[in-house]
Amino acid sequence: MEKKRLAIFASGSGSNAINLIKHFDEHPIIETAFVLTNNAKAGIIDKAERAGVKIIVLTNTDVSSSTVLDSICKEENVSWIVLAGYLRLVPSNFIDRFENKIINLHPALLPKFGGKGMFGQNVHRAVVESGEKESGITIHFVNKEFDKGQIIAQFRCNVSQEDTAEDIDKKIRVLEQSYLPVVIENTILKSELL
Secondary structure, three states, X not given: OXXXXXXXXXXXXXXXHHHHHXXXXXXXXXXXXXXEEOOOOOOHHHXXXXXXXXXXXXXXXXXXXXXXXXXXXXHOOOOEEEEOOOOOOOOHXXXXXXXXXXXXXXXXXXXXXXXXXXXXXXXXXXXXXXXXOEEEEEEEEOOOOOOOOOEEEEEEEEOOOOOOHHHHHHHHHHHHHHHHHHHHHHHHHHHHHO
């Protein structure tokens, strides 16, 4: 069986991207094709290079073009995409081409705390300000609306009255590192075996 090639899109430090790269290193069915970033100063660049994974750095103008993204993914024979801390809207035509093959990680329990501007510490501050008793992560398919795609899985953590946004961030990172690779793997394998 030909391996399924995974592209990881990331804009920041890349802790989840690296976790995925390690998880799929020497996997019998799934391999990481490349990491794409829209941030020339992103921490993921050095990390991916050290891990021996191809890194592609594009401008925000480039990543807003479905033609550019399409061309790169076609050239690299990509069949799945994971947005792991990727802070740009994916072009509609590109989503159409990869329908139910683009997966996003969101640091809250959607549908709460989703949408434009809801990323990183913004999400965690909103959780604290709203007095929520729990938070978590949502892994979902990408559609044409921010954080509105079909939910694949959610994982929860408790939030106490004393928790700060930074405390919640630490809890969320544990969930991300524990569950994202396994959910991605299971989703791809389930889809490919149908």
